[in-house]
Amino acid sequence: MAVTRVDQVMRQVRDRLAARTLVPGERLPSIRSLADSLEVSKSTVVEAYERLAAEGLIASRRGSGFYVCGRLPPLSLAEIGPALDRSIDPLWIARQSLEAAEDSLKPGCGWLPPSWLPEDELRRALRQLAREPQSSLLEYGRPYGHAGLREQLARRLGEYGVALGTQQIVLTDGGTHAIDLVCRFFLEPGDEVLVDDPGYFNFQALLRAHRAVPIGVPYTPDGPDVDALAGILQRHRPRLYLTNSAFHNPTGAQLSPLVAHRLLKLAEAHDLLIVEDDIFADFEYEHAPRLSAFDGLQRVIQVGSFSKTLSASVRCGFIAARADWCEQLVDLKLATSFGNSPFNGELLYQLLCKGGYRRHLDGLRARLADAMGETLARLRAIGLQPWLEPRGGVFVWARLPDGLDAAAVSRAALEEGMVLAPGNVFSLGQTAPDYLRFNVAQCQSPRVFELLQRAMAKARRAR
Structure with a gap:
């Protein structure tokens, strides 16, 4: 009609x-x-x-x-913002990944297969907690979160050059909860917020929920395009900038020191606050520059979690920020959720203290390196061109051949029972119609590439 x-x-x-x-x-x-x-x-x-x-x-x-x-x-998130084809709707893609059967192929999802996670270590830690008399099984947690875990996090962040005390760390129920609290704290409806383009698609959905206005910043292999950013800051008055530093989602890029320095200079000149989502930090062999380290947590807030490396079910994240902001964030956390799980905090503390987590990470990084090399070779063999060759992490950002439409390829793949992640899901400006994001850990089955070729062929015939 x-x-x-x-x-x-x-x-x-x-x-x-x-x-x-x-x-x-x-x-x-x-x-x-x-x-x-x-x-x-x-x-x-x-x-x-x-x-x-x-x-x-x-x-x-x-x-x-x-x-x-x-x-x-x-409030309907689907009604906020432009109408999107379901193939490139962030919330619909997330639903497809979460609702797919356990044996489905999900090279477009953002997490590791369960078999790659330390189930035995988790079970041992759970048994240990069950044997000990623990108030964490029965009571509310402390306002800032588990004290021992915050001490561990302060030491770990110190390895990245982020010097801070435990009163500058607030535990949350995962990374998304951390970013949600920060948005509640700083944003009013109608505020402008910068996001990478391409960038993590759930940032867009979360900003919709806060009725903020997202503005895309072009992303390069070294980080945000600072020249484009300077122009955007001249035309707009954004309150926040949401970004990754280590193994950027979806591109796999890492921030260069030069770009980090120029970005912080621009942030200071335009009174811009930066939220550095560091959820992929533990995939690194060598530490990339951290905005939070260069800035000393003055206008940078770092968030992270263990959902990608340990367990998506053990919901525990953190906010690292100025002490005065943390005190107010704690009040906001109490008002909206009355704290976070002390049980999850104690479980993570046990794993970090006893070395099980570090041992797991050593094996995980090696396994991911092998999967990265194999996935890059297989993608190139069927005509896809990686945007860059990541130095680690889990994601490959690759361009389809012949100008194929990634949304059409994704629809064809879904008919075969395989979930892909088309490029414009990640692009606020819809500038990535022929890109796909691949999770190398989810690309171990040869069937992924067989079905991908069939989906590409079907998309060609439909043009």
């Missing part, structure tokens, strides 16, 4: 209601001003407003105009 101009006006009003930029009791733009801004006739706006009034979303007040009615519809 054709979309009329009246439909378009109604859609714009509904989008503003969904995004909470129009709230109950607020006056809508006048008929004349909306008609001028949308370049439609006044009669088109009148009809759109009348239809919305008939639906009960807005109401007319004689001599005053149209106003939003008393209650907004429930």
